[in-house]
Amino acid sequence: MQGELNCRMKTIAKWFLLLNKRLYKKKIFLILLALIPILVLALGISAREESGFIHIALAQADANDPLGEAIIQDLFDSSRLITFARCDTPAEAEELVKTGQADAAWIFQKDLTDRLQDFAKDPSQANYMVSVVQRQDNVALRLSREKLSGALYNHCSDHIYLNFIRTQTPALDGVTDAELLAYYDAFLRDAPLFEFPATTDVSDPSADSYLLMPIRGLLSILVVLCALAGAMFYIKDQMQGTFAHIPLGKKFFVELGCQTIAVANICFAMVIALVITGLSVSIGREIGVGLLYVLCCALFGMLIRRIFNNVKFFGAIIPLFTTLMIGICPVFFEFRVTRPLQLLFPPTYYINAIYNNRYVVYMALYCLLMLLVLLCMHKIELRNRRSN
Amino acid sequence: MKQYLKTQIKHLGKTAPFVALAGVILLAGLLLILSGILQLSAEDSKNQIFRIGIAGDIENDYFQMGKTAMETMDSSRFTMEFPEMTEDEARSALEQGRLSAYVVLPDGFMEKALHGEILPIQFVTSSGGGLSTILKEEVTLAVETLLMGAQKGIWGIWDALIDENQGDLGYDASNQLTIEYMDVIIHRDKMYRVQDLGISDGLSLGEYMLCGISVLFFLIIAIPYASVFVRKDSALSRMLCAKGISAGKQIGLEFCAFCIVHFVATAAVFGVGAAVYFALQNTSLFVGLPSIPIFAFFLQSLPVMAMVLSLMLLLFEISGDMISGISLPFFLSVALCYCAGCLYPIHTLPVAMQKIAVYLPTGIAANYLGNCLSNTPDMLRLLGMVLYTGIFLFLTVLARKHKLARRT
Numbered sequence: 001m002q003g004e005l006n007c008r009m010k011t012i013a014k015w016f017l018l019l020n021k022r023l024y025k026k027k028i029f030l031i032l033l034a035l036i037p038i039l040v041l042a043l044g045i046s047a048r049e050e051s052g053f054i055h056i057a058l059a060q061a062d063a064n065d066p067l068g069e070a071i072i073q074d075l076f077d078s079s080r081l082i083t084f085a086r087c088d089t090p091a092e093a094e095e096l097v098k099t100g101q102a103d104a105a106w107i108f109q110k111d112l113t114d115r116l117q118d119f120a121k122d123p124s125q126a127n128y129m130v131s132v133v134q135r136q137d138n139v140a141l142r143l144s145r146e147k148l149s150g151a152l153y154n155h156c157s158d159h160i161y162l163n164f165i166r167t168q169t170p171a172l173d174g175v176t177d178a179e180l181l182a183y184y185d186a187f188l189r190d191a192p193l194f195e196f197p198a199t200t201d202v203s204d205p206s207a208d209s210y211l212l213m214p215i216r217g218l219l220s221i222l223v224v225l226c227a228l229a230g231a232m233f234y235i236k237d238q239m240q241g242t243f244a245h246i247p248l249g250k251k252f253f254v255e256l257g258c259q260t261i262a263v264a265n266i267c268f269a270m271v272i273a274l275v276i277t278g279l280s281v282s283i284g285r286e287i288g289v290g291l292l293y294v295l296c297c298a299l300f301g302m303l304i305r306r307i308f309n310n311v312k313f314f315g316a317i318i319p320l321f322t323t324l325m326i327g328i329c330p331v332f333f334e335f336r337v338t339r340p341l342q343l344l345f346p347p348t349y350y351i352n353a354i355y356n357n358r359y360v361v362y363m364a365l366y367c368l369l370m371l372l373v374l375l376c377m378h379k380i381e382l383r384n385r386r387s388n
Numbered sequence: 389m390k391q392y393l394k395t396q397i398k399h400l401g402k403t404a405p406f407v408a409l410a411g412v413i414l415l416a417g418l419l420l421i422l423s424g425i426l427q428l429s430a431e432d433s434k435n436q437i438f439r440i441g442i443a444g445d446i447e448n449d450y451f452q453m454g455k456t457a458m459e460t461m462d463s464s465r466f467t468m469e470f471p472e473m474t475e476d477e478a479r480s481a482l483e484q485g486r487l488s489a490y491v492v493l494p495d496g497f498m499e500k501a502l503h504g505e506i507l508p509i510q511f512v513t514s515s516g517g518g519l520s521t522i523l524k525e526e527v528t529l530a531v532e533t534l535l536m537g538a539q540k541g542i543w544g545i546w547d548a549l550i551d552e553n554q555g556d557l558g559y560d561a562s563n564q565l566t567i568e569y570m571d572v573i574i575h576r577d578k579m580y581r582v583q584d585l586g587i588s589d590g591l592s593l594g595e596y597m598l599c600g601i602s603v604l605f606f607l608i609i610a611i612p613y614a615s616v617f618v619r620k621d622s623a624l625s626r627m628l629c630a631k632g633i634s635a636g637k638q639i640g641l642e643f644c645a646f647c648i649v650h651f652v653a654t655a656a657v658f659g660v661g662a663a664v665y666f667a668l669q670n671t672s673l674f675v676g677l678p679s680i681p682i683f684a685f686f687l688q689s690l691p692v693m694a695m696v697l698s699l700m701l702l703l704f705e706i707s708g709d710m711i712s713g714i715s716l717p718f719f720l721s722v723a724l725c726y727c728a729g730c731l732y733p734i735h736t737l738p739v740a741m742q743k744i745a746v747y748l749p750t751g752i753a754a755n756y757l758g759n760c761l762s763n764t765p766d767m768l769r770l771l772g773m774v775l776y777t778g779i780f781l782f783l784t785v786l787a788r789k790h791k792l793a794r795r796t
Contacts, residue, residue, distance in 0.1 A: 229710050
């Protein structure tokens with residue numbers, strides 16, 4: 001019994017080495033494995049430089065206006081999504097918009113202090129304080145204007161308070177403006193207004209960068225692609241009779257072995273890339289979920305191979321699957337209306353399983369389901385071949 | 389040589405129909421995705437992408453008044469909706485994607501707010517990342533700024549009246565002041581005046597993204613040809629060499645055959661795509677997509693396709709097996725498109741990446757297509773693509789010669 005077990009283990013180890021050797025013989029495969037962490041690291045380093053989803057050019061009609069200067073200073077470094085660029089003149093800011101180098105220009109008008117005070121007295125009748133110049137409005141620019149109104153509001157809130165007291169509260173006529181402002185400034189909020197409760201079991205280290213957020217998703221699609229490529233490789237092996245000497249009943253495990261080895265190598269490179277770029281969660285979790293994902297992709301590749309068992313047709317569907325996964329799986333956007341379709345593809349489970357424990361269970365169930373379907377298909381295939 | 393060219397065309401021709409079929413579906417899928425993205429960012433007031441649920445202490449007249457004011461008068465009504473629901477309903481709706489986020493007002497929130505004390509509010513977004521998660525900080529900071537100013541004023545007037553022994557006037561005064569602040573907040577869009585210049589020169593967002601997605605499309609659609617070009621051994625090449633067709637000529641003929649077959653397949657894809665687009669352009673499926681002259685765009689894309697095919701030929705040549713032959717082109721295609729601003733608008737990338745992007749083959753291709761769409765053709769970019777095509781073919785020849793020189 002022990003001897004038989006040792007023999008089986010040795011056979012498995014031999015197959016493991018031979019299947020890996022088949023891949024490693026091709027230098028380009030090793031180059032691909034090395035390229036993945038290098039390119040991801042390069043992207044990670046450059047993504048941490050200053051960048052913004054929206055670019056706003058700032059300028060003052062009166063360059064000597066201290067209020068405009070103060071508001072502009074408030075805006076700089078206050079947003080992760082908006083990058084501000086300072087321009088010397090309004091014309092320069094408008095030119096940046098016309099040439100597409102900025103999404104909008106915010107030009108602070110002359111007599112800003114007077115306009116602000118007029119606004120505080122009667123906002124419906126006051127003159128505007130900032131001219132916003134843009135090529136075409138959209139949701140992102142509309143949301144960015146909330147930032148602008150917040151910055152302006154910060155400087156007119158105390159004027160609203162003083163105006164109200166002077167016009168509506170005669171009981172405070174004996175108090176000076178300075179004393180009233182001291183009451184106003186005395187209030188300090190000791191805690192943030194909004195709390196953000198955690199919705200995941202593990203926090204996402206890439207959540208604060210829109211450039212790095214899709215990296216894990218794109219790499220997970222690469223792993224699936226590798227599984228599909230491995231399936232194509234197996235079809236060609238079948239045509240060439242590479243595994244003709246393997247008994248029919250054991251071909252299932254040979255195919256599973258081939259797929260797993262190919263996918264495991266790419267998955268390993270993916271984990272290395274995420275770790276060195278600082279996008280990974282704990283090593284244990286990465287390896288555990290990664291191993292399950294390897295099995296998931298290997299089974300997925302085997303299932304697709306059984307459905308499209310033709311090299312040319314198989315090759316043609318690869319770009320389809322790739323695009324579907326980029327569009328449907330939660331890589332760039334979370335189009336939750338496509339939820340049922342998302343659940344057909346392995347990257348959905350992997351991307352969520354890294355941060356949510358229940359998706360680890362879902363991925364295990366998904367693997368089990370695919371394994372059952374494959375075993376049934378294999379049994380039917382065996383029966384058909386034996387009866388022929 | 390003619391015979392080899394014919395053979396290659398025949399060989400590739402067997403794969404081309406599958407590629408064309410996949411291309412039609414792929415193009416439709418990419419255009420649907422692009423249409424969806426453009427609709428999300430459109431200025432149409434019906435396209436409100438942020439539905440933020442409100443749960444908790446919402447059964448209060450003042451809250452309902454404030455919410456009604458926001459929904460009818462505030463500028464945020466064009467970008468946000470605030471449906472009311474229980475916390476369990478909100479959690480479920482967030483999971484199913486019917487909400488972008490939800491807030492939970494703690495018990496007694498409105499009562500305390502009327503006395504100038506604002507309790508912390510829970511803001512919950514989805515776990516999978518996405519733009520709404522990143523935007524939550526921007527949105528909540530903007531709201532916090534508005535509420536903090538009002539709170540300072542309300543506390544200030546209360547404290548001043550108490551110190552002047554007029555504390556009994558505090559309640560009415562703070563209510564009146566709250567209404568003043570609400571009036572200013574609702575009219576905050578009057579702080580600025582918006583001027584739209586229009587897209588007279590340059591590209592709209594839709595046209596820009598179309599160029600980037602086209603480059604990605606051309607790259608991905610060429611990957612299936614790996615089944616034809618990725619060869620384990622070089623027996624055929626050796627035989628051709630023996631018959632006087634050198635490595636350079638072989639690559640040249642293969643490239644010509646590749647271009648002929650792929651141009652015909654892509655023309656079929658564009659043809660079907662155009663027919664479907666004209667048939668469905670008035671439906672909601674492709675709303676928001678820029679209208680472009682499809683036939684002219686196809687002809688102008690030919691140099692881009694030629695460069696892409698030369699790159700693919702190089703990658704297929706250096707890959708010795710199917711796994712590398714498919715994984716490597718996909719990885720490099722996505723990496724090159726990502727770094728060149730094909731997947732994100734280029735100005736959203738860091739400055740260092742923007743500088744590199746203009747020299748990448750995908751960057752040059754996307755910019756060239758953009759110039760064609762805006763009727764400002766740039767010969768320098770066309771020359772750049774011709775140069776890259778030449779470099780890729782040269783490297784392919786070198787790789788083939790290296791293979792042939794190796795002893796089997």
